[in-house]
Amino acid sequence: MTDVRVHTVGTGMPLALVRACGLHGMALDVDWQAHGLGRRTLPGILAVLARSEPAPLLLRTDDPLGAAVLSTLREQLRLGQLARRPVFALDLPTGTGEPTRAFRRRQLEALARWAGTVGGIVPDDAPLRHALAQERERDLLLHELDRRRHADGPAPAAGAWRRALLGALVMPLPAHLQLLQALVDAPDPNPSPAAGRVFVAGARHGGIADDERLQAQALRVVGDDLRGLTDAAAPVPAGDPWSQLPMVMGPLQDLEPDPVARAEQTVRAACARRADRIIHFAAAGDEREPWFRRWLQQACKREGLDFTAVDLPAAPAASTAPASAPQPAAAPARREPAPAPAAADDGRSRKSLRLAADFSQHQRDWFQSVRRRAHDGEPFAVIGADAPQELLRAFDLPFVVNQWWASIVAAKQHSGRYLQLLRAQGYPTDAEAYSAQGLAAVFDDAAAQAPWGGLPRPGLLMAMNGTAATAGIYRSWAAETGARLLLFDRTTEKRIDLYDDWWDRLPTDWDRSLEADRLDLLEAQFGEAVDAIQAFSGRRFDEARLREVMALVNQQEDCYRRTRDLIARAPQAPVSVADTMPAVMVPQWHRGTPWGVQAAQALHDEVRQRVEQGQAVCSGERIRLMWVGRGLWSRMAFYQQWEASHGAVFVWSMYLGLAADGYLRHLGDGQSALRALASRFVTMGDELRMPTWAGAWHVKEARLHRVDAAVAVDDADALVLAALERAGVPVLRLELDNFGAAPQALSRAEAAVGRFLDALGGQRSG
Secondary structure (H helix, E strand, C coil): CCCEEEEEECCCCCHHHHHHCCEEEEECCECCCCCCCCECCHHHHHHHHHHCCCCCEEEECCCHHHHHHHHHHHHHHHCCCCCCCCEEEECCCCCCCHHHHHHHHHHHHHHHHHHHHHHCCCCCHHHHHHHHHHHHHHHHHHHHHHHHHHCCCCECCCCHHHHHHHHCCCCCHHHHHHHHHHHHHCCECCCCCCCEEEEEEECCCCCHHHHHHHHHCCEEEEEECCCCCCCCCCCCCCCCHHHHHHHCCCCCCCCCCCHHHHHHHHHHHHHHCCCCEEEEEEECCCCCHHHHHHHHHHHHHHHCCEEEEEEECCCCCCCCCCCCCCCCCCCCCCCCCCCCCCCCCCCCCCCCCCHHHHHHHHHHHHHHHHHHHHHCCCCCEEECCCCCHHHHHHHCCCEEEHHHHHHHHHHCCCHHHHHHHHHHCCCCCCCCHHHHHHHHHCCCCCCCCCHHHCCCCCCEEEEEECCCCHHHHHHHHHHHHCCEEEEEECCCCCCCCCCCCHHHHHHHHHHHHCCHHHHHHHHHHHHHHHHHHHHHHCCCCCHHHHHHHHHHHHHHHHHHHHHHHHHHHCCCCCCCHHHHHHHHHHHHCCCCCHHHHHHHHHHHHHHHHHHHCCCCCCCCCCEEEEEECCCCHHHHHHHCCHHHHHCEEEEECHHHHHHHHCCCCCCCCCCCHHHHHHHHHHCCCHHHHCHHHHHHHHHHHHHHCCCCEEEECCCCCHHHHHHHHHCCCCEEECCCCCCCCCHHHHHHHHHHHHHHHHHHCCCCCC
């Protein structure tokens, strides 16, 4: 084995493959020196990278932390803020279908080629088998230590198991084997008298301090789910060594993504170890574990196990922006803000567009038709905004987009009631609450109160598995309703040196501009979805019909592009985002329909008429603003209340901007409609979140619209805001959740905006 070291970030690393290439993996996301052996946060990892030698870096990008490091690293390298180093982004999505397995195999083979250039060994079967045998030796020692935790007699001292487990991530294999053997040979001769036997679940990389506190209470930890509940001593089958790699992905295995199945696994493991209690740890801000907790508590109740929930504090807050990013100057003291003129008590906005009433009525009529079709027994689906609604459109199936429903809940002031419905069922209310409103509707029995009569019970759910909370929300939803669930794998853009003019490239050059393996995976999964939808609905798929749908989508989005340009170039803003946000989002839920095209054209025509007639939403316009992040749907009047007091108009939001640039995919003769559709969704979110793309796009849009400043809600990406500031656009960051914002938070936000606008001095940048 060589001494070549590669830094790693992400759980479930294929350490055997890394060693077979002549490398020693050392995890940067494990703080080995800290007392708690905790997991480093993104700022901590970036700090280590900034001060360490430029060793090769291996990132697992289906791990949210690994993806965040890659995204930030790419931006820092582009800005010259970090030394160059060899980097490999390993994407191993946790789906179970054949397309995912094939994708993972290609990823591991690509890793072997990269690691071979760094470590000097491109492995064939022989070195890989040797590395797997070494992994087996380590796993047997780990298994023996783990067995002693729940067997009668001496047990490892508090924290010893965690040191043994995480040592594999930072220590060379010979040193780690020596440590494990020493722990096996010298167990704690005086284990604490057991007042209870506990099984620990939840937050990965929990601290040694937690183990010591449990031991101090005379509680014996007999097991945990740090290894993904796999059997370390299970024999590794003979055969192709590459096929064995998923079975030995380092000491921390992937956890079961289905919270219901994981809860059952956890309880079975706890019972097998004669535990009488399960303790579940979740850190503040964690959006995965809260969805698991509810099901774990229920499973414990069924098996007669005590259950204890422990909430850990959040990691120290720190900005992910590069250190050199300019900071906005402190705002001077100011007068009290003027009251919001014409702001309705319920937060609704003034309507400047004639078409607003028509759009609203069409939306109501459409939704009632969906309710009738579902009530009459027609197959009904709910899908995420980043899932391919065009497939359902091609099947002529009634469906609702989950985030549209959330916007209706917010606009109708039902946010608080729906959060209470979730809370009453034991579900979290602070883990992607916006995307959980469809699940909340399952428990809404008050039809007279429900927004627009309530959301029908779905028979099919579809979503892109793109966030830590997605699997928990949608799998819980499926469990509550019995719906068929289709989850698509979200993959990561892995190139370090990446073009940023995606808005010009992707509409026509999508098949060459995107990574082929990502398109291959999603195209194959969409093909599987077609088969599943056919079985669910009893209807046949027609690719010609899908091509028609996609052609209609392109017509609609082209209208938005021309409308965006009209607004950007007008001397004064003809409309504000309070007008364009609903006028865009209502038809966007109808992409691929003739009405969607007609609605987009109607918006373009009315805006053009207002521009030609010199109409402006604020005759005294002095400041043009952009809103960064999700819309404040519960109080749209927020965007208009600054027009009279400061001459400030919110002229840009992501809704019209992304419609103009993010959806166009021209389909040539001979090109696969499913592949073109995959190209639209494989990048969904990158335009808004991936700094290289999102930062450049926001700056482009800011310049096009001649904005003077930006206001960002709390889900806006820090590196995007830094890019705006580098471009000379002042940014106000609001600590404000777009969904169900409390009155006190809104008041603080209004005061902050007022001070910010005063500091700008009402001066237009031209």
